[in-house]
Amino acid sequence: MIFLRLFWEFFKTGLFATGGGMATVPFLFDMCARTGWFTAQELADMIAVSESTPGPIGINMATYVGFSTAGIPGGIVATLGLMAPALIITLMVARFLARFNDSPVVKTVFRYLRPAVIGLILFAFWQLVPYTFVGSEGKVLVLPVVAFAVLLFCILRWKKVHPIVWIALSAVFGILCL
Amino acid sequence: MSEEKPVKKTSLASLFLAFAKIGVMTFGGGYAMLPMLEREVVDNHGWTTSEQMMDYYAVGQCTPGVIAVNVSTFVGFNERGVIGAIAAMLGVVFPSLVIIMSLASVLMVFRENVYVARAFAGIRIAVCALILSAVIKLAKKAISNIPTAVIAVLAFLLQVFLGISPVIIVLTTAAGGIAVYFIKKGKKPEEGGEEEK
Numbered sequence: 204m205i206f207l208r209l210f211w212e213f214f215k216t217g218l219f220a221t222g223g224g225m226a227t228v229p230f231l232f233d234m235c236a237r238t239g240w241f242t243a244q245e246l247a248d249m250i251a252v253s254e255s256t257p258g259p260i261g262i263n264m265a266t267y268v269g270f271s272t273a274g275i276p277g278g279i280v281a282t283l284g285l286m287a288p289a290l291i292i293t294l295m296v297a298r299f300l301a302r303f304n305d306s307p308v309v310k311t312v313f314r315y316l317r318p319a320v321i322g323l324i325l326f327a328f329w330q331l332v333p334y335t336f337v338g339s340e341g342k343v344l345v346l347p348v349v350a351f352a353v354l355l356f357c358i359l360r361w362k363k364v365h366p367i368v369w370i371a372l373s374a375v376f377g378i379l380c381l
Numbered sequence: 382m383s384e385e386k387p388v389k390k391t392s393l394a395s396l397f398l399a400f401a402k403i404g405v406m407t408f409g410g411g412y413a414m415l416p417m418l419e420r421e422v423v424d425n426h427g428w429t430t431s432e433q434m435m436d437y438y439a440v441g442q443c444t445p446g447v448i449a450v451n452v453s454t455f456v457g458f459n460e461r462g463v464i465g466a467i468a469a470m471l472g473v474v475f476p477s478l479v480i481i482m483s484l485a486s487v488l489m490v491f492r493e494n495v496y497v498a499r500a501f502a503g504i505r506i507a508v509c510a511l512i513l514s515a516v517i518k519l520a521k522k523a524i525s526n527i528p529t530a531v532i533a534v535l536a537f538l539l540q541v542f543l544g545i546s547p548v549i550i551v552l553t554t555a556a557g558g559i560a561v562y563f564i565k566k567g568k569k570p571e572e573g574g575e576e577e578k
Contacts, residue, residue, distance in 0.1 A: 217446045219551045225515040227447075229547045244505075251504040252484060254511060258404045258477035259414065261447040266474075266481040271489075278482050282474050289446025290470055293454040294463065296440060312558035313443050315532055317523035319554040321516055322536025323547045328512040329537075335505045352506050356513070367408060369507040377503020378496055 205273050206280045212238065213265050213284030220261065221316060227261040227285075229323035231268065232330050240272040244334045255367045261285060347380050391428070391460040393468040399426060400453045400472030414449050428456050449473050 216230040228250065235246055249271075253263035262282055269281025335352070336345050355373065358364075399421050407414045415438065422428050429437075434452070441451035450470055457469030491497045524530050532554065539545045 215548060219445060219548050221442070221445050221551070225512060228512065233547050247505045247508050248488075248501050250508045250511075251501070252481070252488070254508070255408070256477075256480050256484060257406065257408055258480065259407075259447050259449045259473070262449070262474050262477045263481050266477050267485055270482050270485050275482060278478060282478060286447065286450045286470060286474065289444065289450040290454050290466065292444050292446070293440075293451045294458060294466060296444060297455060297458050308559060308562050309443055311562040312555050314523075314529070315554050315558040315561070316551065317519065318529040318533040319536040319550055321519050321523060322533040322538075323540070323550060324512060324516050324519070325533070325537045326540040328509060328516065329541065331505070331509050331512065335509050337502070348506055351503075352510060355507065356510050360514075365408070366507075366511055369511060370504055373503040373505075373507035374500040375503070376506070377499045377501065381499050381502040 206276060208238070209269055209273060209277055209281045210284035213269070213281045214287055216265070217261075217285040218288040221313075221320060225260070225324050225327075226320055227264055228327045231264060232327050234268075241268060243330055244337075245271070247331055247334055251370055255370045344381060351376050351380075391426075391465070393461060393465060395426070396457050396460060396465055396469045397472040397475075400457075400469045401475050403449070404473050404476035414452075418449075418452060422452075422456055428460055 212234050216227055216234070220226040220230050231246055232243065235241055235243055241249070246268075249264060249267045250260075253260045253267060256263060262285065265281045265285040266278045270278035273280070336343055336348050351373070355369065403414065403417045403421050407417045415434075419431060419434060423431055423434060437452045437455045438448065440455075441448035444451060450473060453469035453473045454466045457466035459465075461468070488497070520533070524533055536550050536554070539550060540547070
């Protein structure tokens with residue numbers, strides 16, 4: 204039963220998450236709130252692991268969530284669920300690729316869909332922020348976190364660095380200060 | 382899967398392996414995968430051309446789901462039909478399945494370790510920064526005028542205050558987009574798709 208639900212939840216995510224990478228994250232927060240399969244804090248950790256391991260982020264996330272919810276079969280079922288809509292839709296579109304791409308309806312829809320996705324991802328960020336102020340022993344640490352976040356953000360806006368470097372830097376900061 | 386059969390030109394095994402290689406060698410999805418995909422699919426195997434690849438990407442962004450899956454499906458389908466699409470797609474996900482599950486089981490054991498806990502407390506800050514930077518990057522491309530800005534803010538506020546699910550928001554926005562297209566078309570033909578990218 205859990206497998207059917209996992210497949211269905213990730214099928215929905217795969218169907219509605221457009222825009223790649225982080226687009227799956229809002230749907231996972233939604234899933235977290237509705238199913239209780241994992242906490243928002245665990246989700247944050249999963250995002251970090253998915254970002255710093257090879258493979259597309261969406262797929263990594265599905266594997267991780269599925270695995271932590273229902274073991275190896277869970278990981279496989281969730282990942283297949285996430286991919287199924289893309290597979291089906293791509294196979295349907297493959298025949299009239301160019302026409303689909305240039306269709307003015309499709310263009311209009313995506314012109315409005317993209318900003319909506321931004322709002323969705325922003326909400327995921329919003330939900331995650333409170334968890335960043337909690338240190339390893341449950342202490343609330345606002346000042347060092349804000350200071351580090353601002354520093355990190357400034358450095359990274361100024362110089363383009365791979366996300367793994369961000370994650371490694373903040374892991375070191377965590378071990379030393381949190 | 383019955384691999385190992387080099388029927389026609391491309392075997393299912395080589396589709397699977399090529400995409401598994403791409404899965405192993407790229408960190409992060411979306412555009413991060415493009416150079417690897419080009420090298421493997423265009424240069425090494427000649428399954429498609431660079432221009433075709435850009436088309437696949439464009440469609441990948443205009444259809445739901447993970448872009449890597451879209452591209453692998455196209456390439457696999459062109460080479461060997463539906464079964465080829467499935468072989469290529471399984472190739473993309475295979476490394477993720479193996480790597481993530483092994484890592485996750487290790488992490489489950491060490492979760493209580495104080496240094497691991499501290500490291501993850503720090504990493505959460507980076508994850509926040511990553512998500513925010515994804516928002517900024519997307520906003521630069523997608524928010525170009527007042528209506529698009531309003532949609533983004535509205536999508537955010539509807540979730541914060543009314544707890545509306547992302548599925549509903551995506552569906553409503555898509556329906557709205559279709560409605561706007563037909564209203565504009567009804568008023569003035571030729572005005573449907575503006576110059577906006």
